Amino acid sequence: MINKLSSLSDAVNKYVHDRSIIAMGGFPLSRETPIFFKEILRQHRAGILNVNDLTLVGPSITLGGSMLVAEGLVDSVISPFAGHERPGLSVIAKEALEKGLPRKIKWEDESNLSLAMRLMAGALNLPFITCTSGIWGDLKKQGLVEGMGPYPKNIVMEDPFGSARKVALLQAIMPDISVLHVPFADIHGNGIVLGSGYHDIWISRAGKNTILIADHIIDTEACRRYPNLVMFPGAGVSAVVPWRFGAWPTNCVGLYKEDVDHMQYFLKNSRRETLQEYMEKYVYSWNSHDEYLDVIGKNRIDFLEDDPSTVLSEPLRPWILPADKVAALLPG
Amino acid sequence: MINKLSSLSDAVNKYVHDRSIIAMGGFPLSRETPIFFKEILRQHRAGILNVNDLTLVGPSITLGGSMLVAEGLVDSVISPFAGHERPGLSVIAKEALEKGLPRKIKWEDESNLSLAMRLMAGALNLPFITCTSGIWGDLKKQGLVEGMGPYPKNIVMEDPFGSARKVALLQAIMPDISVLHVPFADIHGNGIVLGSGYHDIWISRAGKNTILIADHIIDTEACRRYPNLVMFPGAGVSAVVPWRFGAWPTNCVGLYKEDVDHMQYFLKNSRRETLQEYMEKYVYSWNSHDEYLDVIGKNRIDFLEDDPSTVLSEPLRPWILPADKVAALLPG
């Protein structure tokens, strides 16, 4: 087992390429990876990463994905949902879809199950898989737009073993990068999740390279004591980026709650008139992890960390490595 | 949530029927459910359960399944393996397959992955599913014998989305009963597993009714503190049978090791000349759980419980309900 720790900037620079297909874990209010998308934007603006025409795959388009869309870096989205649940729909995704601003994007609608099954097919190296969903209605025919006209997506097939039942054949999704947020990971890439699994198992397995963003790096001994809590085995993980509060403003169950105030603030400032100012502060202004935390604010962090779900992480907290030790383990 | 505790005899009597398809979890040396099969034999001999022509599905045929075969109660087996790993092949399964004694049984060979995928299809209510395994060689054509001649089993299909890759279409397995052993379960049917998952997630989900055999009943509060350790959600479980050492002579990771001496003893006594005596003692002689433990023997139990994997169960042990409280919760 080798040390897979990586800085945020190295992970983005090494794995994200022009036209990459990027799958993100989590759910609209939980364990998303906005920090990874922010770093793409930062490197793009700094001219050290040349990306365009990205394809985003995931449970929804919320804060991070929306900003990539707003900056015109996204060609296509494959997702079952276009918003933040109750805080609201993605203003930016709506503008791209309804008005083609700042550019037209392609959107492939899935259901939550059909998305999971397409990723499962990718994970199991199957070109296609069967699904009970996707045989009826418009979900089955709205594929990613080819020549600006919709084309048939799912294929409906009758059971060849004689039950007369019909299923959909769904094409696999094989992302170039799968990026997921975890509360805890060790240096070997073993990632622990507390709370719901969403699509994460299959997203993490479908990617050519899988990157974990971890609030805390823990001693491998914690994995050996709680090996059944490891949702992402290091054997399948390419890099682990230590980044406390990386999931913010989504939650990280076990550590902090979702920041719905900030989500609403983001949605209010999602129009082009105000977005640039928002991004200056929340994407570009900071130059270190400490400054990133300052932008969120200590009071805000304390408020978000005062959460009933923290009871779930109690057994793991004693194994958290101190920041200086993690810094020493980071390459470079 | 309701109380799903059941006595062993009630669970067998209620869910096992003539020609039932029974899927068993675990692996050849680990977390199998011999006690469930012993109870079928006991009720069959006592004339209170009329079963015949059972179909067994699982990772292997070892102690419990072998004895059902020896008593002539089995019509068919679907499995990737016919033995106990290093302790040896199933003497009884070999005799049935090679010599048709005591009766001819049908055997459908799978690989570990193709078995898991067929069960996954059953779990997801899909009539069939795709698999990378099962397109080459003899695995794909040896289905359960129809009219005593083998017939094509898997169907080979080329990717309709144009990759030119071939996959197998595997027919779903939908057992009537899925029975799995767990170290800990609560009265709502939430089952915790420590160690490897084997085929268990998909076996547990594929069954029309899922029955857990649990070494210990724990307070539901333990599930609420470690909800990510619950592999089998109570919402999908029909009954929980408290039965300490129910997995013996296979292991239960976290509680006791595999009893390889007993497996070898069983294999040595698997010939018809000696099997009846073995079964008299280990299947029929006892009349209560205490007597069952006496048959294993206190020294043996102490030896098996002295195991390095017990470190994994430490966080859960404080939540074990005492025997009298469990007895009071059992219906009837």
Place this chain on the structure above:
Amino acid sequence: MSDNGNHKDLLKKYTPMEFACCASARYCADDMNVFVGVGLSLLPAQLAQRLYAPDITIIYEGGTIGATVVGGLPWGVDVTCIQANAECHTDVVGTLGWLCQKGKVELTYLGAAQADKYGNLNTTLRGDDYLRPAARISGSGGAHDLAIGSKTFVVIMNHREDRIVDKLDYRTTPGFCEGGRSRWEEWGFAGGGNGAIYTDLAVLRPNPDSYELEISEAYPFTSIEEIKKKTGFDIKVAKNFKWTDIPTEEEIDIIRNKLDITGDYTGWTKIIKKN
């Protein structure tokens, strides 16, 4: 109650969505596995759990099972106050793929932007061009999957002429498909389909032969005439039509003081001064 409804004074005491919540909560019973979606559909299952059906198990699509919510009504199915106190966490494949498709979910609550006369739903877009929708909305989420597998599902939504329609702008989620027995005979879906739609005016249920929605109940503050006017197809009145019961004091107490404390979901704070 009344033969003609139109008791507008009721709207000073109760909001239309309180009627919808209380009526739909009564669908829960015994030890059902109940699946709950985002938004207003979070409310009735929790109301039922506190009042009529304490043994139900609530399932959220992200993977949370058997949770007791800590605090008020959550902002989504994946918030920490739902996940902090659950009996088990699985994932989307476990909830939507297994429990739901395998027939282990008795009841699902859904929301929708549009429903057609066969109870099919649209939550994806408004307008007639997928490539340039007049309004993009959320998408399926898990609704498509739940509607296929759940033994029954009920919908809570607004009642307007362009919401309860003859033809959907986008067919996201199957109800009774093309009507009659088509849901089962043509499509082979495992679940029972759309049990009822609770709008802010009425309860619509499928006719047992044609599977076309009918006015099964109406809230007593409205009238059949108003409902028909606000429906986008020529809706019939069911044989066993009745006026919906007025919410009980107990129901209202729990909604206002325990679940929807801010009134964000049911809007009750717009008619009643908060203490």
Place this chain on the structure above:
Amino acid sequence: MSDNGNHKDLLKKYTPMEFACCASARYCADDMNVFVGVGLSLLPAQLAQRLYAPDITIIYEGGTIGATVVGGLPWGVDVTCIQANAECHTDVVGTLGWLCQKGKVELTYLGAAQADKYGNLNTTLRGDDYLRPAARISGSGGAHDLAIGSKTFVVIMNHREDRIVDKLDYRTTPGFCEGGRSRWEEWGFAGGGNGAIYTDLAVLRPNPDSYELEISEAYPFTSIEEIKKKTGFDIKVAKNFKWTDIPTEEEIDIIRNKLDITGDYTGWTKIIKKN
């Protein structure tokens, strides 16, 4: 070493299976993910981990990853002494379905009862009738799946005329299928196929064009003649043929004192008195 082999005196110091273990252990390198099956295939990966490749991650098909075995050689892949000290537990779908099929397993050790000239394996039965086999053996287990997806796999097995054969009694596990490029062009399998077969006499490797097995190495206690006699098809000697290195003292020390303490796997206690 020698031009003709036949140094029978070596068998007083080493067993044939010790040769097979030491030779096959050298296949492990760097930070490979290495998949280990039941039986003799448990040994070389652990030997390599202690000697040449400490950073490999050992994976067992039941779901155990990154385990350090507590105690001696285990009786199976699912015993508690393997599971007690692992970094992670997943399941059969995670190991065989994902890691292996997705190309994340660099090397797999397998056993077999029969291999044919294209490295295809039989672990299911002996005889020519599936319905009434002369001898039923274990079955595929995970071998079929591992041979398809693993970047390479190696086999440890006995060398006899009815074991290394022209035609298998049952085709359990694909090597190079029908030879040539058929494994990839006809069947499209992701993995690289059979890297080597380590028998108790020799190391057989595929010819790079025909993919037929050749005698790539021989253990110096045997001879080409003996190997040919004990092979069920007309096997050729590889261009780069060499005599296999004798096990080092270090290797033997670890096998006899750390891994196969009882000699059950390699049989060394039959030639050497245990201290």
